[in-house]
Amino acid sequence: MNNVALDRREKMFTISDFQNLIEQQLFHNRNKSLFYELTNGRFVLNSSKETSALFKQKSKDIANFIETAHLNDTTQKLAKYISDKTIRLFVEVNQYLNFSQKDYLQLQKVYEALLQQVYEICNQKEVSEEEIDQLFRSHYKNLQSFLLDSNGKEIFKKYRESPDVLEIKCAEYTSEFQMRLLGIYLSKVKQPVLDIGCGQQANLFHFLRKNDIVVYGLDRNVQNLNNKIYQVDWLEYTYVPDTWGTVISHMAFSNHFMHHHLRPDGDYEKYATKYMEILKSLKIGGSFIYAPGL
Numbered sequence: 001m002n003n004v005a006l007d008r009r010e011k012m013f014t015i016s017d018f019q020n021l022i023e024q025q026l027f028h029n030r031n032k033s034l035f036y037e038l039t040n041g042r043f044v045l046n047s048s049k050e051t052s053a054l055f056k057q058k059s060k061d062i063a064n065f066i067e068t069a070h071l072n073d074t075t076q077k078l079a080k081y082i083s084d085k086t087i088r089l090f091v092e093v094n095q096y097l098n099f100s101q102k103d104y105l106q107l108q109k110v111y112e113a114l115l116q117q118v119y120e121i122c123n124q125k126e127v128s129e130e131e132i133d134q135l136f137r138s139h140y141k142n143l144q145s146f147l148l149d150s151n152g153k154e155i156f157k158k159y160r161e162s163p164d165v166l167e168i169k170c171a172e173y174t175s176e177f178q179m180r181l182l183g184i185y186l187s188k189v190k191q192p193v194l195d196i197g198c199g200q201q202a203n204l205f206h207f208l209r210k211n212d213i214v215v216y217g218l219d220r221n222v223q224n225l226n227n228k229i230y231q232v233d234w235l236e237y238t239y240v241p242d243t244w245g246t247v248i249s250h251m252a253f254s255n256h257f258m259h260h261h262l263r264p265d266g267d268y269e270k271y272a273t274k275y276m277e278i279l280k281s282l283k284i285g286g287s288f289i290y291a292p293g294l
């Protein structure tokens with residue numbers, strides 16, 4: 001490769017530059033509350049120094065990158081990359097936040113529009129600090145609207161009170177602990193078993209499988225997918241009648257059902273409907289075993 005070509009490659013903005021930019025920008029705003037507004041109406045979230053410098057120094061390359069994605073029909077993929085990451089962060093911060101397939105598509109649209117705005121700003125002779133600031137502020141307003149539309153007002157009330165984000169994390173438990181707490185005995189388990197909200201580690205699933213129990217798991221946030229663990233929202237999964245010998249859900253479905261029951265704008269009806277669907281999915285003599293109790 002000659003020097004001119006090398007020079008050109010160094011100047012280009014690549015997919016890994018794009019991924020790094022997203023990574024560092026999300027890291028920069030970690031632990032900051034999107035709903036806390038400062039007295040001057042500004043957000044505690046903002047663009048990092050690195051992002052602003054990049055927008056100014058590599059504006060043409062960024063504009064070319066977005067234009068090429070547009071020509072190749074890959075803008076949606078880029079937007080999906082950011083929106084999936086963002087939703088993962090939202091549910092990591094607060095396990096009671098929930099997003100339907102429709103919400104995922106909605107956030108993807110928000111990021112497609114943001115990419116178009118970045119293109120317009122970067123495709124000028126010069127990019128000013130003011131424009132970058134304005135871009136991020138309007139983006140945070142859009143994110144607020146997205147969260148309020150998808151999850152209602154109530155859950156975000158607390159997030160208006162402090163600049164630091166309030167974390168409501170979910171833990172995972174050992175299989176021994178779950179078996180004991182739920183009073184499950186291997187010799188008496190009716191099969192097949194479905195573990196709803198089995199967790200990223202799917203501890204109980206793996207334990208039951210090792211003990212030759214036919215078991216399936218589902219969770220919206222699972223890593224090691226195999227053909228018996230489904231990555232799906234428990235409200236969007238269809239529980240087929242007369243299918244399961246045992247349905248288990250430890251610190252998962254019933255915990256969220258209770259949360260929605262107690263929350264003034266909770267979606268408890270959806271949970272009640274799914275609860276009935278789960279009961280109908282049991283075979284005769286089957287059990288739905290869960291904690292906390294309802």
Ligand SMILES: C[S@@+](CC[C@H](N)C(=O)[O-])C[C@H]1O[C@@H](n2cnc3c(N)ncnc32)[C@H](O)[C@@H]1O
Binds near residue numbers: 221233234235251
């Ligand atoms: C507290 S953890 C419990 C995990 C596991 N049952 C255990 O006891 O170790 C709750 C799990 O529910 C999952 N979850 C929360 N909301 C969900 C939803 N709407 N659909 C599917 N899984 C969900 C989370 O991803 C998390 O893995």
